[in-house]
Amino acid sequence: xxxxxxxxxxxxxxxxxxxxxxxxxxxxxxxxxxxxxxxxxxxxxxxxxxxxxxxxxxxxxxxxxxxxxxxxxxxxxxxxxxxxxxxxxxxxxxxxxxxxxxxxxxxxxxxxx
Amino acid sequence: xxxxxxxxxxxxxxxxxxxxxxxxxxxxxxxxxxxxxxxxxxxxxxxxxxxxxxxxxxxxxxxxxxxxxxxxxxxxxxxxxxxxxxxxxxxxxxxxxxxxxxxxxxxxxxxx
Numbered sequence: 001x002x003x004x005x006x007x008x009x010x011x012x013x014x015x016x017x018x019x020x021x022x023x024x025x026x027x028x029x030x031x032x033x034x035x036x037x038x039x040x041x042x043x044x045x046x047x048x049x050x051x052x053x054x055x056x057x058x059x060x061x062x063x064x065x066x067x068x069x070x071x072x073x074x075x076x077x078x079x080x081x082x083x084x085x086x087x088x089x090x091x092x093x094x095x096x097x098x099x100x101x102x103x104x105x106x107x108x109x110x111x112x113x
Numbered sequence: 114x115x116x117x118x119x120x121x122x123x124x125x126x127x128x129x130x131x132x133x134x135x136x137x138x139x140x141x142x143x144x145x146x147x148x149x150x151x152x153x154x155x156x157x158x159x160x161x162x163x164x165x166x167x168x169x170x171x172x173x174x175x176x177x178x179x180x181x182x183x184x185x186x187x188x189x190x191x192x193x194x195x196x197x198x199x200x201x202x203x204x205x206x207x208x209x210x211x212x213x214x215x216x217x218x219x220x221x222x223x224x225x
């Protein structure tokens with residue numbers, strides 16, 4: 001089954017404790033992206049990757065890091081999480097440059113205390 | 114800067130009614146426009162994708178139209194059902210930035 005898998009689905013942690021949210025897709029898609037969704041602000045892009053070893057900033061990259069060492073994986077790293085990063089995070093993938101239909105994971109709800 | 118607006122923010126209708134959700138965008142330089150559905154606790158599911166050169170796309174009871182020159186799209190849902198209750202998001206893929214820009218969504222409730 002074609003899918004985008006995020007882990008964990010839920011996480012409560014404390015300020016400053018490094019965390020990684022993993023994202024994996026099994027569709028051999030070149031394009032992957034991270035979004036955060038906040039009430040009143042909608043979905044905003046954090047980082048995206050056009051292919052292996054190619055990443056670029058989205059609209060709200062501050063406080064986040066990503067890497068794309070393999071085509072299927074695109075982890076989101078919060079080196080020193082802060083309460084303003086409490087949000088619902090989505091990973092997505094798409095063939096080619098991202099202008100095709102994007103497939104989303106089920107989301108990761110992060111709470112930073 | 115591309116901005117996407119969806120009106121109304123929330124909508125409640127009785128089962129069986131036909132309804133229209135609206136989406137507008139400020140910059141006509143787009144590759145495509147997509148409509149997504151989001152259920153509580155779930156990710157986004159793509160419903161329809163309209164290329165910039167197309168006027169509409171249909172899937173079952175759903176029909177999406179695109180008027181690029183006026184910066185508008187509509188999602189028409191025929192004979193609504195309680196299972197259609199969800200948040201519907203529209204997003205445009207910008208030709209200038211290569212990014213997918215989302216509206217804030219319309220939350221639909223279909224009452225039995």
